[in-house]
Amino acid sequence: MAVTRLLARPLLASFFVINGVNSVRHAREIAPQAAPVTDAIAPLAHRAAPQAPLPQDPAAWVRTNGILQVLAGLALAIGKFPRMAAAVLLATLVPSTAARYRFWEAADTHERSELQNHFLKNAALAGGLMIAAGDTEGNPGLAWRARRAAKDARREAGHLARSAKREAKLVKAELT
Known part of the structure; x- marks a missing residue:
């Protein structure tokens, strides 16, 4: 302190x-x-x-x-x-x-x-x-922590979306 x-x-x-x-x-x-x-x-x-x-x-x-x-x-x-x-x-x-x-x-x-x-x-x-x-x-205060958590959630959602698209392309390529 x-x-x-x-x-x-x-x-x-x-x-x-x-x-x-x-x-x-x-x-x-x-x-x-x-x-x-x-x-x-x-x-x-x-x-x-x-x-x-x-x-x-x-x-x-x-x-x-x-x-x-x-x-x-x-x-x-x-x-x-x-x-x-x-x-x-x-x-x-x-x-x-x-x-x-x-x-x-x-x-x-x-x-x-x-x-x-x-x-x-x-x-x-x-x-x-x-x-x-x-x-x-x-x-960090509660407001900063909430903004940071929202930013992290958006970033993680973006990563998951890109990963899902890649997986979908791989599955499509295997099926064709």
């Missing part, structure tokens, strides 16, 4: 582990901020997975989001399923950013500036997570 990955993954993950722990510990305090987002997400989640035991109140959603951030952050930090962990962290970052840093609603300029800085910090983290989610560590 490259030294940059060895250092970058834990550094990126550290924010999410700490943020997730804080979300779990202070879910009741964060819940009022999260309520507009959780109220919009909850019906969609229930429609997408009607049988799943999904949280009902905003505090439970905050706690669930925090637990996901801790677990995925730890997985990213130690390098276990890093692409999936980064994708999960990205999925948890979007609603939490929309819930906590609604700078466009702030009336006070200082508060707006603070919220906007946090919003942009989270946007930068999202960019890092996108890079981490797509990082194949130099190995």
Whole structure:
């Protein structure tokens, strides 16, 4: 593993582990901020997975989001399923950013500036997570492997077709 990955993954993950722990510990305090987002997400989640035991109140959603951030952050930090962990962290970052840093609603300029800085910090983290989610560590990704398999199958089909034609000509020559 490259030294940059060895250092970058834990550094990126550290924010999410700490943020997730804080979300779990202070879910009741964060819940009022999260309520507009959780109220919009909850019906969609229930429609997408009607049988799943999904949280009902905003505090439970905050706690669930925090637990996901801790677990995925730890997985990213130690390098276990890093692409999936980064994708999960990205999925948890979007609603939490929309819930906590609604700078466009702030009336006070200082508060707006603070919220906007946090919003942009989270946007930068999202960019890092996108890079981490797509990082194949130099190995071919699934899309490349699929294209390569299709190319190999076409080439093999061509070889088989040419071989079948040759065999057919030989059989025809023997029969005549």
